[in-house]
Amino acid sequence: MKMTTQNLLLTMLPVAILTATALQADSVYQDPQGRFTIMVPTNWRSSAGDGALQLSRGDAYATLLVVTEQGSPEEMLSQVIGQMSRQWKDAKQMGSPQATLGGQPAAFTLITGTNPRGVPSFGAVYAANVGGQMYVLIESGPMSQYRELAQDMDKIATSFAQGQSSRSSSGPAPVKFASQSSPTPAYAPSGAGSNYEAPDHSVSFQVPSGWKARTADLSGTPIQVVEREGGDEKILVNSGPATANSIQELAQQAAQLVTQQLFPGFRVASSPRFSQ
Amino acid sequence: MNGASMAEISYTGTAGAGGQVTWFHVLTLKTVSFFRYWAAG
Numbered sequence: 001m002k003m004t005t006q007n008l009l010l011t012m013l014p015v016a017i018l019t020a021t022a023l024q025a026d027s028v029y030q031d032p033q034g035r036f037t038i039m040v041p042t043n044w045r046s047s048a049g050d051g052a053l054q055l056s057r058g059d060a061y062a063t064l065l066v067v068t069e070q071g072s073p074e075e076m077l078s079q080v081i082g083q084m085s086r087q088w089k090d091a092k093q094m095g096s097p098q099a100t101l102g103g104q105p106a107a108f109t110l111i112t113g114t115n116p117r118g119v120p121s122f123g124a125v126y127a128a129n130v131g132g133q134m135y136v137l138i139e140s141g142p143m144s145q146y147r148e149l150a151q152d153m154d155k156i157a158t159s160f161a162q163g164q165s166s167r168s169s170s171g172p173a174p175v176k177f178a179s180q181s182s183p184t185p186a187y188a189p190s191g192a193g194s195n196y197e198a199p200d201h202s203v204s205f206q207v208p209s210g211w212k213a214r215t216a217d218l219s220g221t222p223i224q225v226v227e228r229e230g231g232d233e234k235i236l237v238n239s240g241p242a243t244a245n246s247i248q249e250l251a252q253q254a255a256q257l258v259t260q261q262l263f264p265g266f267r268v269a270s271s272p273r274f275s276q
Numbered sequence: 277m278n279g280a281s282m283a284e285i286s287y288t289g290t291a292g293a294g295g296q297v298t299w300f301h302v303l304t305l306k307t308v309s310f311f312r313y314w315a316a317g
Contacts, residue, residue, distance in 0.1 A: 247281055247282065247303065251285055251303060254283075254285065254301060254303055255285055255301075258285075258287060259287070263289055263299075265289055265290065266288065266299070267287060267288060268285060268286070268287055269288045270286055272283045273283070273284045273285075274284075275281075275282050276281055276282065
């Protein structure tokens, strides 16, 4: 399974399926040549085509490429992101936080936009040199399914490992879409501070002593409510993909959402303040 | 405000019991996620 950048354009779209298997439980895909293993989450299909391994679930996919072309992970990432940006409409790079793949430092970028099928989507591209071999992992899915897909995307990226071992990489975790720690009760214990994780794994945070956290529905939006015991104070927390170009645009969107949908009757009291 | 990564918006409204409340809304951009916080004042 060798790739050149000339073939990347094709493999970034769902590739022709030579073999496809829908799995009912998490399993491990092992490269026939013994170069790597990677997890296939429940209900994802694996298809090994000419030059790429693709995992897919509905319109979401994770494509792993073994690339022969010389160059650094940063150069490879730049090529792939460049191609995606030309194929996607309104493509925006959302950040390049530190990441790892197979225990090695990876060049990494998050992207949003409308994919070639016309579906508003998110994407993540990793490029890393693992054991002397360049690997590129491209993950993408519809923005509307971000919550459902985030954990599976994390599993796939985290599980990638060089060689035939079926164990996960022992290196530092790659960038995560969603927390993967074990679920916590809807109400976190109110002891001397505790960690709370939303049931949908969208966010986790520390709950101070004397406060309780629970999940709730606000006009169809799942939110986490943190309340001080014996007091009126509340903190509502929500996490999700942002499509704004800037924090200023995000603030404008949020103010509209709050005053028109979530809390009709509320009004903005003053101009938003922005800071680093 | 180019380069800002955090926004704070304050709202006023009426709480369920009829009292006037102020909510502070803090937003941050973090990769593709953002967090919203409201705290009743």
